[in-house]
Amino acid sequence: YDEDDVKKLVRKIDWRIMPFLWGYAVLSAVDKIIVSNAALYGMKDDNHLKGQEYSWVGSIFFFGYLVAEFLAVQLITRLLVGKFLAVMGLGWSSMTLLMAAIHNAAGLMALRFFMGMMEAPALPCLTLITVMWYRKSEQPLGVALWSSTFASVSLVYVGLISYGIGHSTTGIASWRLLFIALGGFSFLFCLSIFFYFPDRPAAGRFLTEKEAYVAVHRKLDDHNGIENSLFRLEYRIKSLII
Secondary structure: OOHHHHHHHHHHHHHHOHHHHHHHHHHHHHHHHHHHHHHHOOHHHHOOOOOOHHHHHHHHHHHHHHHHHHHHHHHHOOOOHHHHHHHHHHHHHHHHHHHHHOOOHHHHHHHHHHHHHHHOOHHHHHHHHHHHHOOOOOHHHHHHHHHOOHHHHHHHHHHHHHHHHHOOOOOOOHHHHHHHHHHHHHHHHHHHHHHHOOOOHHHOOOOOHHHHHHHHHHHHHOOOOOOOOOOOHHHHHHHHHO
């Protein structure tokens, strides 16, 4: 293969893989911040939150994240990373949907804790997928494409949806509709990842046989593999120290 084949392949990857990564990053950020918008439309009063309970609803997410992070990093090297990412996404989007049915602080905290656990694999998975599909020289830009704008875009996205739903006149509380709408969209998006996102370059159905060959061998030529399930304790210790 030649550089023209590589350029054509990279363009195809950019259009078929990167939108999934960027969308997942945005929607996972949305589910982190949605609780603050829901509070503006009556969530605190309807759930009888008192004292520091609202603060705990926000912060307990990160306790769940910390609990699950180490295990998540171990699992992503042993499972089909695309399917794992999708299943975890279906999990945290389901938690968002369930928050629409909660009536007390304990329920909100429990769901937020489990949501944090299920979002723990998000950034490691997105980074690993970028490494699997791009060469070393392309990886910084690849990571930047999905990581540089997702926070600001998620704020705008939630703000616009919140404004529209907040002024709706239905029999369901606006904050509950907000969880249903955003959680439902995230669930459908993660479902599409489960069925349409390839777990590795060789399994990409959007690639021709030659393009799949180029996708694999350009990584080998770059001295950078696609999969590695080896557990190295010393690397884990170094990462904790650093």
